Amino acid sequence: MASARATIYQVAQRCGVSTATVSRAMSGGAGMSVDTRRRVLATAAEMGWVPNGSAKALASNRTGILGVLFHDLDSGNDPLLDSPLYLDQVLRGAEQATTGVGDALLIAATRGRSGRDLAYSVAGKADGLVLFARSLNRADTQALASMVPIVTVGRAGSRWPHDDISVDNRGGMRNLVEHLLEQHGLRRLAFVSGPPRTPDSIARFAGFRDALIAAGLPAPDKPDADGGFTESGGEQAAESILTGDRQVQAIVCANDEMAIGVRAVLAARRLRTPADIAVTGFDDISASRHLSPSLTTVHQPMHEVGSRAISLLLQRLREPTKPRTSVVLATESVIRRSCGCRRPPARPPERSMSDGLRRTRSSRTPTEQ
Amino acid sequence: MASARATIYQVAQRCGVSTATVSRAMSGGAGMSVDTRRRVLATAAEMGWVPNGSAKALASNRTGILGVLFHDLDSGNDPLLDSPLYLDQVLRGAEQATTGVGDALLIAATRGRSGRDLAYSVAGKADGLVLFARSLNRADTQALASMVPIVTVGRAGSRWPHDDISVDNRGGMRNLVEHLLEQHGLRRLAFVSGPPRTPDSIARFAGFRDALIAAGLPAPDKPDADGGFTESGGEQAAESILTGDRQVQAIVCANDEMAIGVRAVLAARRLRTPADIAVTGFDDISASRHLSPSLTTVHQPMHEVGSRAISLLLQRLREPTKPRTSVVLATESVIRRSCGCRRPPARPPERSMSDGLRRTRSSRTPTEQ
DNA sequence: GCTCCTCACGTAACCGCTTACGTTAGTTAA
DNA sequence: TTAACTAACGTAAGCGGTTACGTGAGGAGC
Incomplete structure (x- = not known):
């Protein structure tokens, strides 16, 4: 059954036309009578014929x-x-x-x-x-x-x-950090980066600095810690930041997984989020909205x-x-609760991403160059 | 550059052999001298020749x-x-x-x-x-x-x-429910199903009954509520169950998303999980381990x-x-905390699925018939 | 030395489709 | 009426491989 598939020759013969006509019928039917085309298509369907993809690809130089x-x-x-x-x-x-x-x-x-x-x-x-x-x-x-x-x-x-x-990435992070600065009046922010040389990691840190500089705040030359984009890396980063002498109000993470690790450490140290220290991520992975408090982050399209x-x-x-x-x-910034925003009043509709959150687009709109 | 790709003819000519020889060289080199094969392969590489997939597929009747x-x-x-x-x-x-x-x-x-x-x-x-x-x-x-x-x-x-x-699915659910019955001594379990006619939903409810029957407990004919496999469906199901006159100790859900909805309702009603009511899911979606308490569920391979x-x-x-x-x-049962188990002592290793949990395989081992 | 193999390779017929080009009949214009 | 088109289709040459079969050379066996 799976074998013995019909070929274009058989369809042509059965229909009393040439293979060229069958081919034409299959590809739009340009330059042929509608009537003939209908007939060809009918017998093709009747015979259950489907053109052989490989032959088609070879002849037309397009695999589809x-x-x-x-x-x-x-x-x-x-x-x-x-x-x-x-x-x-x-x-x-x-x-x-x-x-x-x-x-x-x-x-x-x-x-x-x-x-x-x-x-x-x-x-x-x-x-x-x-x-x-x-x-x-x-x-x-x-x-x-x-x-x-x-x-x-x-x-x-x-x-x-x-x-x-x-x-x-850069604009997204800048946008998020601006929210922290402007809406919550936070000033002492720590940044947990991903692996040093990855473009995403670099761009996000750059966005972090952009926001600080735009606000007239001192911008650090390098991240406060490197979390390697992993949850455990986030934990280590948090430990190192909390152990330091700097008093931070928020820990900005270059991705959600590290933010999850950071939050675990905060919880273990009995530090409340966001009351004591706000935490934000980047990526908006599915777990983010289920954390408590839910994670403020950046959504990528x-x-x-x-x-x-x-x-x-x-x-x-x-x-x-x-x-x-x-x-x-x-x-798009996805503002949830870990940044300090209160839970919005209305309950969200069915399983949507917009689970009671506010969204802000990064300033950079889709661009073509 | 993307055009003008070499063909097998050109390779053959350049190498002083026939196309058949080139073809043989490319497909294992059976029936030819190792020396010739080496030469062919060398010139093919040199010319950057890669056999045309469509032609190959057509001739060999295999697309790969x-x-x-x-x-x-x-x-x-x-x-x-x-x-x-x-x-x-x-x-x-x-x-x-x-x-x-x-x-x-x-x-x-x-x-x-x-x-x-x-x-x-x-x-x-x-x-x-x-x-x-x-x-x-x-x-x-x-x-x-x-x-x-x-x-x-x-x-x-x-x-x-x-x-x-x-x-x-059936064995998995049975296994999980047995854990509830045997380890936690729970007796009054409610079941939230998925859409009525889906095989997965049916099988999981059957497993639920299996466990009850095996334990000598009365087994319901139908689920306590239908949550349609969605989070909001789970919420509605929870409302209906909690509104009823039955005092349940645990709500067993046919998937994780519904369990998340159920937990939201419990939290809203100030009912503690698992102290007041235990909750379990099925699927082990990524969010499950990030809930607090983390969700006991069933992992599918x-x-x-x-x-x-x-x-x-x-x-x-x-x-x-x-x-x-x-x-x-x-x-595999993934025993976390929402069933009533205490958090295991040791911290888990790096980002693994085994985030401090216990696992039990469903009795049914891989089977071929 | 001759026959018979075997090995290593060449020849060429496909695989099933697309499409440039040729052909025929019917239309239109002069 | 006839030349010039045009619409509608047929003919057949590829597309770039695979592989059954043919062939020649060299070796083994007698």
Whole structure:
């Protein structure tokens, strides 16, 4: 049953036309009578014929497949590389954009695989690729880019010649810290960073400084502690900050997981959040709204990252020579309670993200350059 | 650069051999001298040649692509259908198994798409498909199955003729409830179910009854309330249970989200968990360990579901006529604090799932029939 | 020395579709 | 009436691999 699939020849014969006509019927029916087309389509359906994808791809030089490459599908085991905490959101966005044009979505992990291997098993099967930021080094990226068009994610400032889609990490953090400064009048803020050399980590710290400087406050040269983007790293960071002689009013974390670790330490020391020390995160992972108090953080539009990445790819496929496009998406502050805000009165509607919170967009609106 | 890719002819010519030899070299090198093979491989690498996937697929009748179909990549908007809360875990398992044999992974959502559409855009591009439980109706499933081998997820008991991989929902719930009965001596348990007709919901309620019956307690015919697998549904269920005249000691929920809703209501009513009323969930979503008290629940081996689904598919591809295989994977009770257990002494190691908890496997070990 | 293998490789027929180009019949314009 | 189009379809040459089969050289066995 799974074998013996019909071919275009059989459909053509059964319908008394040529294979060209059948092919035309399947692809829009340009240059043929509506009547013939109807007949062809009918017999095709009747015979349960579906064109062979490989043959189609070979002849038309289009596979109808778009690929997305992550460093790893796992959730952030290696924080030095991109941790697809948002895997589902990104994929959903990508999937929708992809099926929207009738294409299919291929996903793969790059961890430990060479560019050549990927070229063989992925690039050779797709019309284009979306590469998550640090999932691949330069040489391997080149290897893939020489085969198919690619768009990168999170390479906004770089000199890479590919289309790019990024999130405004810097503006997002600045926005959040401004909330702390302006709404809560906090002044002594500590910053817990992620791994030193990651772009996200750097950008978020920069946003932190932006806010302080804009408020006329002294801005530190470096983070108060490095939490490595992990929960336990956040714990250690908190210990080191609390042990120091500096009296802090808030601990600003470069991601939610570290904020969770920080909060655990505060709780263990009988320090109240936010009364004694406010805590904020970044990412808006699902656990954040379930903490008590719920975590004030920054939400990234990962669904949109996925869908726009695919859009960029499709554009590039359509216009191979058009100039590079770089899109930066705005983030949104998710104001919950760990910053000191009171619980809003109304109960939220069904399972929404807006569980009684206020939102502010980072000043940087979606931008194309 | 992305154009003008070399073909096997050019490689053959440059190397002074025939295309057949090049092809042989690329596929293991059987029946040729090691020396020639080395030469071919060298010039191929030198020319940066990677075989055209479509041509290869057409000629060999193998795409080297495996597909996974979900109802939707979104997280459970429609609880009547499968909600891939575990999307990332499943995909990771599937991806590893797939990459392990050099294949690539295709993913797609079935929501709102016809079997014919899917056959066209997905089945035609893959060697086989993994279908999540209720992602497709019978007719559409048939349409796909007539094109390529498929394995289903969560159809263990059914008469569907396909290989299947399922999780032991029933045993998992039974195991958890036994913990409540035996370790905590609880007797008056309320059950909050998911949507009435979903297999998971039914199986979990059955497990609940199993435990009661095994303990010689009266078992209800139907759940105390239907929470529809959603947080707000859980809230309503809790209200109705607490309003009733029955004095319950514990509220057993068919999933974690409802448990979260239940806990919110208990908290609002100043009822302590677990002191006044214990609460348990099912699924072990990431938020569960961050609740206070942390949620006792049941963990499903979704990573393994993904990897074994692919394994089954690969087996079937190798042996098209072998008898149907149905695998049922055991779940694991994740004992945290909402059931009444005290927080274990030692601090957990780095970001592990084993955040100070005890685990018990559901009695049903992985089974093949 | 001759036959018969075996090994290593070349030849070429596909795989199932797309599409440039050719063909035919029917229309239109002069 | 006829040349010039045009619409609607057929012909067949690829697309870039795989692989059954053919072939020649070298070695083994007699």
